[in-house]
Amino acid sequence: MDDIKQIFKEEGYKLTTQRRAILDVIVENQDKHLSPEEIYDIVKKKYPEIGIATVYRTLQLLEKLNIIYRLNFDDGYNRYELNYDSENHHHHHLICLKCGKVMEVKLDLLENLENEIENENGFKIVDHNVKFFGYCADCQQ
Amino acid sequence: MDDIKQIFKEEGYKLTTQRRAILDVIVENQDKHLSPEEIYDIVKKKYPEIGIATVYRTLQLLEKLNIIYRLNFDDGYNRYELNYDSENHHHHHLICLKCGKVMEVKLDLLENLENEIENENGFKIVDHNVKFFGYCADCQQ
DNA sequence: AATAATACAATAACTAGTATCCTATATTAT
DNA sequence: ATAATATAGGATACTAGTTATTGTATTATT
Numbered sequence: 001m002d003d004i005k006q007i008f009k010e011e012g013y014k015l016t017t018q019r020r021a022i023l024d025v026i027v028e029n030q031d032k033h034l035s036p037e038e039i040y041d042i043v044k045k046k047y048p049e050i051g052i053a054t055v056y057r058t059l060q061l062l063e064k065l066n067i068i069y070r071l072n073f074d075d076g077y078n079r080y081e082l083n084y085d086s087e088n089h090h091h092h093h094l095i096c097l098k099c100g101k102v103m104e105v106k107l108d109l110l111e112n113l114e115n116e117i118e119n120e121n122g123f124k125i126v127d128h129n130v131k132f133f134g135y136c137a138d139c140q141q
Numbered sequence: 142m143d144d145i146k147q148i149f150k151e152e153g154y155k156l157t158t159q160r161r162a163i164l165d166v167i168v169e170n171q172d173k174h175l176s177p178e179e180i181y182d183i184v185k186k187k188y189p190e191i192g193i194a195t196v197y198r199t200l201q202l203l204e205k206l207n208i209i210y211r212l213n214f215d216d217g218y219n220r221y222e223l224n225y226d227s228e229n230h231h232h233h234h235l236i237c238l239k240c241g242k243v244m245e246v247k248l249d250l251l252e253n254l255e256n257e258i259e260n261e262n263g264f265k266i267v268d269h270n271v272k273f274f275g276y277c278a279d280c281q282q
Numbered sequence: 283a284a285t286a287a288t289a290c291a292a293t294a295a296c297t298a299g300t301a302t303c304c305t306a307t308a309t310t311a312t
Numbered sequence: 313a314t315a316a317t318a319t320a321g322g323a324t325a326c327t328a329g330t331t332a333t334t335g336t337a338t339t340a341t342t
Binding site for chain 2: 097117137
Binding site: 049051052 | 288289290292
């Protein structure tokens with residue numbers, strides 16, 4: 001958390017109470033991939049006076065500062081996760097089409113693939129996005 | 142195209158002039174991954190009286206009939222491509238972060254991966270979504 | 283403590299996509 | 313072919329998520 005304070009300072013932003021509160025919610029729900037609205041609802045319990053716009057602005061800022069990472073599960077919401085290590089995004093997501101649950105899965109196999117693509121297509125890859133859609137154990141009765 | 146006529150008939154839908162025109166635009170731009178708005182603009186040249194709602198409705202219908210496939214490039218638009226073979230979605234996309242160009246790349250390597258995930262996580266995969274973000278040959282000066 | 287910059291809450295605006303309503307067109311039966 | 317009925321289209325209102333604006337409050341610097 002001191003690291004984050006540092007990042008804010010370096011980039012000339014203030015780590016205010018509201019921003020801190022929003023970040024706390026994300027940290028406390030690392031496994032959850034929350035949407036702005038969900039974050040808002042949780043933050044409001046502690047800081048009822050906070051505005052939804054502040055949540056959106058803070059999320060944008062945290063994303064810009066590489067503290068969080070924006071995900072797109074194609075469910076109509078932005079979703080965010082903590083960015084443990086800004087350059088290592090080698091876990092991907094299993095999304096249940098029935099209950100909407102999102103699980104994480106680690107995959108390193110993509111690196112070979114990326115090299116292949118870079119060589120064959122002359123395309124310099126800086127990020128990737130891999131999602132698998134299907135049915136989780138619970139929902140395959 | 143006769144196949145498509147057939148599909149419409151079988152499912153009890155009418156292949157009207159507007160629907161035909163929208164489909165033509167998609168066929169004529171197979172490489173493009175057009176958004177609803179882009180399709181609307183092109184279709185309007187031939188059928189100026191067409192409404193945007195018809196485009197959205199037709200795209201939903203074509204997707205339901207598995208004639209087109211909806212893509213999400215996370216740029217704020219739905220994008221669509223023709224569904225040559227309804228069960229074989231083994232090409233993926235390279236998206237240039239500078240010019241926005243989208244290229245296709247064929248990858249079969251995901252199948253092993255999917256089996257592995259299904260066995261390890263008890264998750265039944267029915268679709269996947271793989272995108273690579275980076276810079277195309279032209280944009281890496 | 284005064285000044286300047288940044289952040290806040292409230293709220294209006296924006297945008298892609300969807301629903302509604304009524305008219306028009308197309309299919310089916312006569 | 314014509315009438316009856318269902319489906320589709322156009323115009324437009326609406327929705328939901330997100331962003332921009334505005335005036336006030338808080339924070340950092342002098």
